[in-house]
Amino acid sequence: MRADPELRLASAASAADPERRLLSPLTWRILAVNLTAPVVLVLGLLFLDEYEQTLVAAELDALRTQGEMIAASIGESAIVVETENADFPVFTPSGGVRTVDQASARQLIRRLADLAQLRARLFDRSGAPIADSRLLRGPGGEVQVVDLPPVDDGPVLRNLRNAYDVVATRLGRQPDLEPYVEQPDGNGSAYQEVAGALDSGEIGDAVRRRADGQKILTVAVPVQFYKQMVGAVLVSRDGRNIDQRLFDVRRSILVLFGWVLGLSILTSAYLAGTIGRPLRVLAEAAQRIRHSKNRRSPLPDLSRRRDEIGELSAALGEMTQSLWTRLDAIEQFAADVAHEIKNPLTSLRSAVETVARVKDPEQQKKLMSIILDDVGRLNRLISDISDASRLDAELSRAEMSSVPLIRVLKALAEMQNATDDTAAPRVTVIGPDSDELEVDGLEGRLAQVFRNLIGNAVSFSPPQGRITVRAARGERSVRIDVDDEGPGIPPGKEQAIFDRFYSERPTGEKFGTHSGLGLSISKQIVAAHHGTISAKNRRDDEPGQRGARFTVILPT
DSSP states (O other): OOOOHHHHHHHHHHHHOTTOOSSOHHHHHHHHHHHHHHHHHHHHHHOOHHHHHHHHHHHHHHHHHHHHHHHHHHHHHSEEEESSSOSSOOBOTTSOEEEEOHHHHHHHHHHHHHHHTSEEEEEETTSOEEEETTEEEETTEEEEOOOOOOOOOOHHHHHHHHHHHHHHHHHSOOOOOEEOOOOTTOOGGGSHHHHHHHHHOOOEEEEEEOTTSOEEEEEEEEEEETTEEEEEEEEEEETHHHHHHHHHHHHHHHHHHHHHHHHHHHHHHHHIIIIIHHHHHHHHHHHHHHHOSOTTOOOOOOTTSOSHHHHHHHHHHHHHHHHHHHHHHHHHHHHHHHHHHHHHHHHHHHHHHHHTTOOOHHHHHHHHHHHHHHHHHHHHHHHHHHHHHHHHHHHHHSOOEEEEHHHHHHHHHHHHHOOSOTTSOEEEEEOOSSOOOEEEEOHHHHHHHHHHHHHHHHHHSOTTOEEEEEEEEOSSEEEEEEEOOSSOOOTTOTTGGGSTTOOOOOTTOOTTSOOSOHHHHHHHHHHHTTOEEEEEEGGGTSTTOOSEEEEEEEEO
16 A cells, blocks of 8 residues: 555654654554453453363363273282182172282283373272382382473473463462372372272262472272272372363463464554554644644645545645635735725825815815715724624524525515605516525525615616516525616626625715625625625626626525
């Protein structure tokens, strides 16, 4: 994916800034959200207490089966009959004595225990030891067999395994187990499961813990010959196999978590690059625009991205452009206001300075008349300027409602026609009878627009002229035309007449009667209602006609 030029520039600027942080807060949040689920999952999977109990139960079942096989083998193969001087007499109903052949039992115990990879011990009815797979008898006496520790894989793996043992011990809920103690005399009665097997003939098991923390699993199985108790076999195995299985499962989980962690980090980096970094670029550009003296400081254009970032970039660009346009309009408005106010002030100052030096009453009267006209002109200018300056704020705050245009136009026409001057132009409203042409807007401001248009038409109309206001509904709009019979609009001025302080008045009208803001304010009001206003000469559409036509189109 190719990086945007603006992003590359922003990245270079970020690298040059020593105060920039390595990761933004948004990147940290994305990383935290992406890692929360796998971290919680792996921590939950590492609690394998139930799995460990299942392994212990399975191991005890296996020991029970192997112990039963060893006990059955001894009962079938290592039992002899003695009639007297029996060390271990067991009387049968026929009067014979059955005892365990110690030599055969030792050899059988050793071979079977070696095949099953466990430790097996044989006890007689009193619990005295007969055979132990860990003790080998030879010419020189007994030799004890001790399991060698596992092969050392090196200090690194050894340290990792030790760390794992510590963590596993902390994570797991270690049950309180009876300590395993090797009996010095080897008597089996010290083991509860052996005593139970010798007394009741039931198979018993136990789980104990050695001093080094290793579990020892034991199962005691009675040795019988035709339902007669001969002794008991105790098979045992340490929990090294269980620990290895737990270690393998946890290692698999951690390996999988490592892959998920790497994928989450890459995903977070991608999201940070596609979301966090563009937002930072836009924020930095906004800061530059705010503090820069260059008002045309460019804003990165990310609108080609078809996502919310692109929409945000386009919205910020439009907002910035609208802000510059508004600032330019304010500056131009201030300059126009200063220029328009300067003219009557200059005339007023000249008249005031002159009236103090003139002694002729007639000249003084004329100068005072000029002063009054200039003061009136200033008053009109200030009133219209005040109205225009607060128009934007009023339009942005006011709530629009339904406005019946036909009713408004007829009321304005009645007001204009309610005069005793027979030479005054007459206003006629033409519109549908059953449709009031309702639009959403501000009734007072829309009435101001049509009052300005009708007043403008009246001022340019000849005596007893006709002003026609036509209103009709379109597909999604309402159109209002205001026609007069005046001289029309000067060629090329169809757009300029809507500029502020533009003045093109009828011949003979007293100078300064109008401020030149009426049409400009009307255009501003119509634009705030998402409509359009335009002007042209009637002869362009109706040959042989004279006068101007102002057209207002408002959306419904």
